[in-house]
Amino acid sequence: xxxxxxxxxxxxxxxxxxxxxxxxxxxTVSRVRAAAAEVGYVPNAxxxxxxxQRTDLIALAVEDIGNxxxxxxxxxxxxxxxxxxxxxxxHATGGQVAAETALLRRxxxxxxxxxxxxxxxxxxxxxxxxxxxxxxxVVIGQLPDEAPIDNVRTDSRAGVALAVSxxxxxxxxxxxxxxxxxxxxxxxxxxxGFRESLAHHGIPIDEQLIEVGNFQYAAGRAATERLxxxxxxxxxxxxxxxxxxxxxxxxxxxxxxxxxxxxLVGMDDTELARMAYPQISSVSLGxxxxxxxxxxxxxxxxxxxxxxxxxxxxxxKLVVRAxxxxxxx
Amino acid sequence: xxxxxxxxxxxxxxxxxxxxxxxxxxxTVSRVRAAAAEVGYVPNAxxxxxxxQRTDLIALAVEDIGNxxxxxxxxxxxxxxxxxxxxxxxHATGGQVAAETALLRRxxxxxxxxxxxxxxxxxxxxxxxxxxxxxxxVVIGQLPDEAPIDNVRTDSRAGVALAVSxxxxxxxxxxxxxxxxxxxxxxxxxxxGFRESLAHHGIPIDEQLIEVGNFQYAAGRAATERLxxxxxxxxxxxxxxxxxxxxxxxxxxxxxxxxxxxxLVGMDDTELARMAYPQISSVSLGxxxxxxxxxxxxxxxxxxxxxxxxxxxxxxKLVVRAxxxxxxx
DNA sequence: GTTTCGGCTGTAAACGTTTCCGGGAGTCTC
DNA sequence: GAGACTCCCGGAAACGTTTACAGCCGAAAC
Numbered sequence: 001x002x003x004x005x006x007x008x009x010x011x012x013x014x015x016x017x018x019x020x021x022x023x024x025x026x027x028t029v030s031r032v033r034a035a036a037a038e039v040g041y042v043p044n045a046x047x048x049x050x051x052x053q054r055t056d057l058i059a060l061a062v063e064d065i066g067n068x069x070x071x072x073x074x075x076x077x078x079x080x081x082x083x084x085x086x087x088x089x090x091h092a093t094g095g096q097v098a099a100e101t102a103l104l105r106r107x108x109x110x111x112x113x114x115x116x117x118x119x120x121x122x123x124x125x126x127x128x129x130x131x132x133x134x135x136x137x138v139v140i141g142q143l144p145d146e147a148p149i150d151n152v153r154t155d156s157r158a159g160v161a162l163a164v165s166x167x168x169x170x171x172x173x174x175x176x177x178x179x180x181x182x183x184x185x186x187x188x189x190x191x192x193g194f195r196e197s198l199a200h201h202g203i204p205i206d207e208q209l210i211e212v213g214n215f216q217y218a219a220g221r222a223a224t225e226r227l228x229x230x231x232x233x234x235x236x237x238x239x240x241x242x243x244x245x246x247x248x249x250x251x252x253x254x255x256x257x258x259x260x261x262x263x264l265v266g267m268d269d270t271e272l273a274r275m276a277y278p279q280i281s282s283v284s285l286g287x288x289x290x291x292x293x294x295x296x297x298x299x300x301x302x303x304x305x306x307x308x309x310x311x312x313x314x315x316x317k318l319v320v321r322a323x324x325x326x327x328x329x
Numbered sequence: 330x331x332x333x334x335x336x337x338x339x340x341x342x343x344x345x346x347x348x349x350x351x352x353x354x355x356x357t358v359s360r361v362r363a364a365a366a367e368v369g370y371v372p373n374a375x376x377x378x379x380x381x382q383r384t385d386l387i388a389l390a391v392e393d394i395g396n397x398x399x400x401x402x403x404x405x406x407x408x409x410x411x412x413x414x415x416x417x418x419x420h421a422t423g424g425q426v427a428a429e430t431a432l433l434r435r436x437x438x439x440x441x442x443x444x445x446x447x448x449x450x451x452x453x454x455x456x457x458x459x460x461x462x463x464x465x466x467v468v469i470g471q472l473p474d475e476a477p478i479d480n481v482r483t484d485s486r487a488g489v490a491l492a493v494s495x496x497x498x499x500x501x502x503x504x505x506x507x508x509x510x511x512x513x514x515x516x517x518x519x520x521x522g523f524r525e526s527l528a529h530h531g532i533p534i535d536e537q538l539i540e541v542g543n544f545q546y547a548a549g550r551a552a553t554e555r556l557x558x559x560x561x562x563x564x565x566x567x568x569x570x571x572x573x574x575x576x577x578x579x580x581x582x583x584x585x586x587x588x589x590x591x592x593l594v595g596m597d598d599t600e601l602a603r604m605a606y607p608q609i610s611s612v613s614l615g616x617x618x619x620x621x622x623x624x625x626x627x628x629x630x631x632x633x634x635x636x637x638x639x640x641x642x643x644x645x646k647l648v649v650r651a652x653x654x655x656x657x658x
Numbered sequence: 659g660t661t662t663c664g665g666c667t668g669t670a671a672a673c674g675t676t677t678c679c680g681g682g683a684g685t686c687t688c
Numbered sequence: 689g690a691g692a693c694t695c696c697c698g699g700a701a702a703c704g705t706t707t708a709c710a711g712c713c714g715a716a717a718c
Contacts, residue, residue: 010697013698014697017696023695025697047703050702
């Protein structure tokens with residue numbers, strides 16, 4: 001910029017003003033423009049950040065960038081973030097508490113203007129780190145009610161209930177359940193929802209029909225195999241779509257027909273559910289909507305940090321596909 | 330930092346030195362440490378960047394963060410980038426030339442230290458922008474031989490040949506081909522490879538058996554349906570795994586058995602191929618390896634910009650699974 | 659007792675911008 | 689024709705670090 005100013009024969013202050021479109025006489029404007037073009041001037045983002053105290057970067061921390069549910073969130077977030085002229089910095093945490101709190105603490109370095117994080121477990125150190133963070137944080141997922149943090153959540157218990165009701169309405173009574181780890185927030189919620197929901201329909205809980213793995217395809221397949229070796233359900237509910245695809249695989253290998261012998265329902269309603277054959281029914285937890293809302297909340301808070309903490313809720317919705325169609329028994 | 334220095338009763342220079350572990354008397358060291366702890370001092374990443382002329386950020390630009398092949402690359406890149414203490418900024422370009430060149434030009438702002446880009450089309454404006462970029466760029470994919478740019482590629486023609494030979498060896502002669510757009514680098518290479526390879530095996534080319542869509546699931550499925558409405562192949566080769574999953578779906582819906590009636594082979598060997606039922610054979614183009622190499626090249630160049638341009642090649646490898654097992658007719 | 663050396667320290671410049679402030683020139687109004 | 693007002697402009701400070709340089713002091717060497 002010094003160079004540009006010198007070349008145009010003006011002060012750097014004037015050059016800066018012209019290049020930011022803040023006034024200047026026609027004469028100087030054209031001289032500065034010409035000089036900038038001649039030397040191929042490009043403003044330095046870092047110096048600008050230092051001065052403006054913003055980086056125009058937003059961080060996103062998710063467990064696993066391979067899980068399609070996070071891909072959908074990421075796409076949604078990316079689009080609103082890009083719209084606002086900012087960019088996304090993506091972190092994969094592997095679901096590790098230490099990695100997540102480290103990331104949160106790093107916010108203090110001000111390398112981004114804010115963060116959207118979707119922790120799979122929420123610990124006290126999370127809460128502390130978020131409270132201490134000078135940069136705004138928005139959480140996708142459950143949070144203690146008293147935590148003063150912007151938060152968008154869904155009601156996965158209600159989601160599970162939708163699925164169970166649907167299966168029961170289709171005449172299924174021996175409903176299996178393949179869940180993720182119980183010490184995670186979603187795992188615990190789904191477990192609770194499942195038990196609650198069976199009780200509500202007057203169906204006794206059969207522990208033989210419940211299996212736990214993690215939220216991945218391979219674990220879902222293995223867990224389903226274990227379940228099938230013990231009992232034969234007439235339906236299986238899975239805690240997410242990756243697990244459901246694994247379960248489908250296990251069912252087909254076992255020679256069971258879906259949905260005739262066993263109905264199958266997943267959760268998250270990702271494209272994976274549509275890509276399976278038969279297509280898998282799934283409880284939509286509005287991942288794109290949640291991502292979108294989270295990004296909006298974050299931008300709003302960056303704009304006005306004094307805003308009271310907000311909490312958004314998106315309602316689950318069941319999408320029925322071939323894998324659980326009623327009347328296919 | 331001013332505050333810390335004042336509190337410790339030393340100059341900011343001394344404070345800086347202590348906090349960076351560069352000497353200082355035991356007395357000052359402990360005073361500065363104590364002061365820093367007291368006020369909860371955290372260094373400002375931006376000011377540091379302005380001074381050090383590095384941001385410790387690496388950009389990654391891919392067409393679609395939803396495509397599992399890019400997810401694999403991203404994971405591989407993320408891990409080496411994180412290992413070096415840097416972070417990844419992810420951009421989704423949607424395969425748009427304008428978006429990609431804009432991104433490349435933005436490198437001049439120095440908001441990242443370098444970029445890995447995997448363009449699906451390579452135009453002159455790409456080459457210009459890369460040549461003009463003051464920050465290093467590594468390309469994953471084909472590039473004109475004379476372009477002086479670090480580059481890691483694979484030989485997808487050879488990959489196609491592996492698949493065709495495998496199918497022919499299994500007794501298939503009416504081999505269908507579902508490709509992505511021919512104006513993309515991978516699309517063109519695969520088309521060339523397919524024709525070349527059939528010729529090599531003395532099989533005449535039947536245009537009825539060739540379809541073009543894009544590299545997505547839905548397009549793959551639709552293209553396969555079109556193909557099946559015209560002819561009945563005894564094998565189908567797909568330009569990537571997303572297409573292959575779509576093709577599988579179309580085949581099953583049409584009542585065809587895989588592999589008995591139609592053998593199926595995809596490309597990229599992503600987890601998607603393993604998650605399908607039956608599992609889909611796929612030509613591995615080493616996406617993780619390519620990502621890893623690209624990241625290494627980039628870090629090496631950042632360290633020493635004077636390095637001559639390097640070019641790495643990873644060999645394709647066929648992974649045979651149930652969808653094309655020999656002897657299943 | 660003088661010189662030399664090494665270890666610490668503080669001053670100040672530098673990184674590349676933006677922006678506040680004051681001054682100068684020109685125009686309008688009465 | 690004088691005052692008020694507007695518009696531009698340049699100087700300089702500021703953002704928060706790192707680091708080159710020079711100065712100081714004490715200890716070691718002769």
